[in-house]
Amino acid sequence: xxxxxxxxxxxxxxxxxxxxxxxxxxxxxxxxxxxxxxxxxxxxxxxxxxxxxxxxxxxxxxxxxxxxxxxxxxxxxxxxxxxxxxxxxxxxxxxxxxxxxxxxxxxxxxxxxxxxxxxxxx
Numbered sequence: 001x002x003x004x005x006x007x008x009x010x011x012x013x014x015x016x017x018x019x020x021x022x023x024x025x026x027x028x029x030x031x032x033x034x035x036x037x038x039x040x041x042x043x044x045x046x047x048x049x050x051x052x053x054x055x056x057x058x059x060x061x062x063x064x065x066x067x068x069x070x071x072x073x074x075x076x077x078x079x080x081x082x083x084x085x086x087x088x089x090x091x092x093x094x095x096x097x098x099x100x101x102x103x104x105x106x107x108x109x110x111x112x113x114x115x116x117x118x119x120x121x122x
C-alpha cells in the first residue's frame with residue numbers, strides 16, 4: 001500500500017498544494033476585476049473563505065477519517081473534488097469571466113470605473 005510510505009502522501013499533497021496555489025493566483029484577480037467598486041468586500045470575502053477552509057478542513061478531515069477510515073475518506077474526498085470541478089466548469093460556461101469563455105462587456109453600474117489594471121484576462 002502506497003499510503004504507508006511518507007512519499008505516498010507527500011507527493012499528492014505537493015500536487016494538491018501547487019494546484020490550489022495556482023487556482024488562487026488565477027481566480028482571485030479574475031473575480032476581483034469583475035466589480036472594481038466592490039474590491040474591498042470581495043477581497044475580504046475571499047480571505048475569510050480561505051481562512052475558514054484552512055481552519056475547518058483538518059478538523060473535518062480528521063473526523064471523517066476517524067469515522068470511516070483514512071483510505072475511504074481520501075477516496076470520498078477525491079470523488080467530491082472531481083464532482084465539484086465539474087460543477088465549477090458548468091458555472092464557468094454559464095457565467096463566463098472572460099471573452100475567451102463568451103463574456104461580453106460588463107452591464108452593471110461598475111462599468112464606468114476603469115479596472116483595466118486589475119484585469120489579467122483582457
